[in-house]
Amino acid sequence: MTVEQNEQPERGGDGWFVTAAAVAGDLDNPFYREERQRDVWNEAAAIGYQVILFLGLAAAAGMLWIGGEPSMPYAVTLLAVLGIASIISAVYAARLGVDVDESTRMLRLRMVPFLALLILVVAGLVRVAPADGFGSGLAQGAVAGAALAVLWLAVKWIRARRRTSGAGPVSS
Amino acid sequence: MGRTSAKGRRNAVRAARTAAGMTQAELAGQLGVARQTVVAVEAGDYAPSVYLALAIVGVLGGSVEELFGERAEVASAASGKTATKE
DSSP, rough: OOOOHHHHOOOOOOOHHEEEEEEETTTTTTTSSSSHHHHHHHHHHHHHHHHHHHHHHHHHHHHHIIGGGGGHHHHHHHHHHHHHHHHHHHHHHTTTTTTTOOHHHHSSSTHHHHHHHHHHHHHHHHHHHOOSHHHHHHHHHHHHHHHHHHHHHHHHHHHHHHHHHOOOOSSO | OOOOSSSOOOOOOHHHHTTOOOOHHHHHHHOOOOOOHHHHHHTTTTTOOOHHHHHHHHHOOOOOHHHHHOOOHHHHHHHHHHHHHH
């Protein structure tokens, strides 16, 4: 492969999604101009995001297993909020050329409690879902969404494992 | 753990700054960064961007290699050991 063939094309404009996400994230705030401040805040935001994700899933599981059927709409709303925020983050990163399913990120033991919580949530939804009506549809949709998420994670995990078994680590 | 970014790599910024007779706050002011950023760079807790590294060189003189290169790491490590013995 020649150097020219191996090169990435120059990126064009950011597009509406990245522009809108930057506005939502207030990324032109003068605070971000100081580079270490920006780096440290990136780390702080990553910590906050992981904590919110973990506590949010735990709260949804708790609602479903302790609160039962009456709390199902609240749990589903919470899951939807977590899901939308996660998708926006992943799409933003992907639009800027950062693959969030990169193997070093996926192949972590820390995924186990997340997956366990997700399974607990799905099982809770199945347990409390009413037999018919809007709640049933809501539960079925949430279960289908969660199943798709688990399937997506599993596929990415397998691909990442194949990649890492074929090549050594890139970073030092 | 995975905190940024210099992973404890040493540099000669502190030596160059003191040789220039500047305080951390004065250097930070000239660079347009927070004093804590200068503190973190000197301590090897933060690897500056190439633009900040060039700005540091612009203020303190020398070259990026002299301040952040392998020789700077070795010299800084040696001075650190001497200071520890003292």
